[in-house]
Amino acid sequence: MTDYLIDSPITLAKHIGQSRDLWQLKENDSGERGWQLSAPEIFSALRSPDAMESAKQFFFAPRENIFQFDGNQFRESLPAPEPFALVGVSSCDLTAIAYQDHFFRDDPHYQARRQQALLVGYECLSPCAKGFCPSVDAGPGAREGSADLVLHQLQEDQWLLRVLTDTGARALEGLVLEKAGDAAQTQRHNQIEACIEAFPDDSHIHAGIEAINSNSVAQETWDAAGIQCLSCSGCTTLCPTCSCYGTSDHTTGDTMIRERFWDSCLYDGFQREASQNNPAGAAGDRVRRFWYHKFSREFFQASDNPGPADRYGCVGCGRCEVTCPGVIGVHSMMKKITE
Ligand code: SF4
Ligand code: SF4
Incomplete structure (x- = not known):
């Protein structure tokens, strides 16, 4: 053009x-x-x-x-x-x-x-x-x-x-x-x-991505980060690629309305099932899950259709680093992983 x-x-x-x-x-x-x-x-x-x-x-x-x-x-x-x-x-x-x-x-x-x-x-x-x-x-x-x-x-x-x-x-x-x-x-x-x-040196980002993809990050690292997570949802709200949502029903008069709303995988109840079993009940597991969705190649969206979505779930905006009160945004977390 x-x-x-x-x-x-x-x-x-x-x-x-x-x-x-x-x-x-x-x-x-x-x-x-x-x-x-x-x-x-x-x-x-x-x-x-x-x-x-x-x-x-x-x-x-x-x-x-x-x-x-x-x-x-x-x-x-x-x-x-x-x-x-x-x-x-x-x-x-x-x-x-x-x-x-x-x-x-x-x-x-x-x-x-x-x-x-x-x-x-x-x-x-x-x-x-x-x-x-x-x-x-x-x-x-x-x-x-x-x-x-x-x-x-x-x-x-x-x-x-x-x-x-x-x-x-x-x-x-x-x-x-x-x-x-x-x-x-x-x-x-x-x-x-x-x-x-x-751009400043970001070798910790590359090293963190490789550590995640080789599954070489110790669970203790995720658990330590989980202690720092306040479940405030700042990261998932500001992240331009986060797309999780929940639904709720309410009635107005004789009409039932279903709403959907932004959810956060860092909330305790995000994956809780009706039986009360929670596959991500520990905060460290929730933090781990978040970063795997951003950087694991297993989560590339479109392997059958290469294009803009066939990529990491992080676009490098840095907002999670700026907003996270627990100091486990992207730079801080990747440094924890690699140090
Ligand atoms: S740096 Fe990556 S994970 Fe953090 S808010 Fe931006 S796109 Fe999301
Ligand atoms: S911004 Fe930080 S403290 Fe808040 S939910 Fe995200 S990781 Fe947890």
Whole structure:
């Protein structure tokens, strides 16, 4: 597909904002960055994404009704969102969306939202605080097919606009743009290489992954980490690839409603069975299970269909390291494993 040059993401936002709701990462009154609805006229300059909030909730809702039953009929409660665009999604979060697209490929609730979304990626020019996306093949360059459009800053007033899908190409119709030449592509390549070089040493991540895959981590290590886990669910809530959910039923008048909600594999009762048997009743086993789902090659999702989901369940965003009050986020845990 053809790539273009554009003077500013604001020019792009004003164009696609004519036909879609626009969301971008902005600071709230407390100084925290998160996704906010942004009218085209107040769309602000893009900054490096580096937000604790990923784009997960746009597709996999934290809490939603699945169906209801009035005593005679079951009715689905499918969402029907208007078309929207997420502008400025980091490459690691794009990889996570591609991963969840596969996991939820047959889920009508997820797909109803996903099919209305235009994903505009943002390629970071420098490492974020705890990120390690190059080590898990998730960035800093956006992976093919993971976004519709991707922005990469070349100069103060010049961006490379990559078109990765037909949806992305259609979103640009009517916008007059200059085609990008080889010099722009070379500059992008060099800037991504420089960004990769600037990441700090993360040999503990590679060593931890290999230890997990060779089953050479002592149970004592998991048990010690389990003592530090407060079951707060910070990691699973912020992790862009975590997809576990629970369901509950309640009645309103004569109608029964089934809800689903984000669950956490770090909760004591996550795997508890009706008999009260709990395969992961010990906190160390729950921590172990979490990291195996992130780094064991046994959990690659799509061995029969290689693609964005045929990969580790971690995209290297570093959010679990930042948020974990028990100091067993990804860097801390992989160091424990390898030291
Ligand atoms: S496990 Fe941690 S570093 Fe990996 S994707 Fe999840 S939150 Fe990010
Ligand atoms: S953020 Fe840390 S303390 Fe909280 S559930 Fe996750 S591992 Fe446990």
